[in-house]
Amino acid sequence: QKEVEQDPGPLSVPEGAIVSLNCTYSNSAFQYFMWYRQYSRKGPELLMYTYSSGNKEDGRFTAQVDKSSKYISLFIRDSQPSDSATYLCAMTGGGNKLTFGTGTQLKVEL
């Protein structure tokens, strides 16, 4: 079993839809949870990070962490074609070593 599981997609939604991206994990030592966005042929770009459980909002993006269920989510409201990318979850126990999911490919269609 992988430490971090993420549905690879692809996920296709119409413009304006609410998108839900999810990861599950098995290591209870993880405390910092990140979401990266990766456009084709580019490096990952840090979108948001959350410490421990709870919600964090940044514009159209909301990150949720449920440590009791070992489940994290990223919600994108009013999705735009420019949101089309691969979304990677990543997590760490407090050190610098990040464990990544495989990424979910998202396509937002006009």
Place this chain on the structure above:
Amino acid sequence: EAGVAQSPRYKIIEKRQSVAFWCNPISGHATLYWYQQILGQGPKLLIQFQNNGVVDDSQLPKDRFSAERLKGVDSTLKIQPAKLEDSAVYLCASSFRGYEQYFGPGTRLTVT
């Protein structure tokens, strides 16, 4: 603020040849990472430097991969000799705080 710089962006070599990648981190970032990202997978950490010392190289195939970070700034990752399974994107990242890592554009390596 300039981002993480990497070169070359693309490289095609034959198996058993050698190749080197270069990375210049964000100014002031003491920690530098090299990741390997195989198509359809998330990045996998190869090696982590704190200044010019190695913190974690547990997943670096040391029989063929080597890395150095002289003077605690730029870093070079080398593969010698390359295998077909080394075809991947090699990402360099840097951080001031460990959980906020900033990635470069990557070097796409194809081994034929």
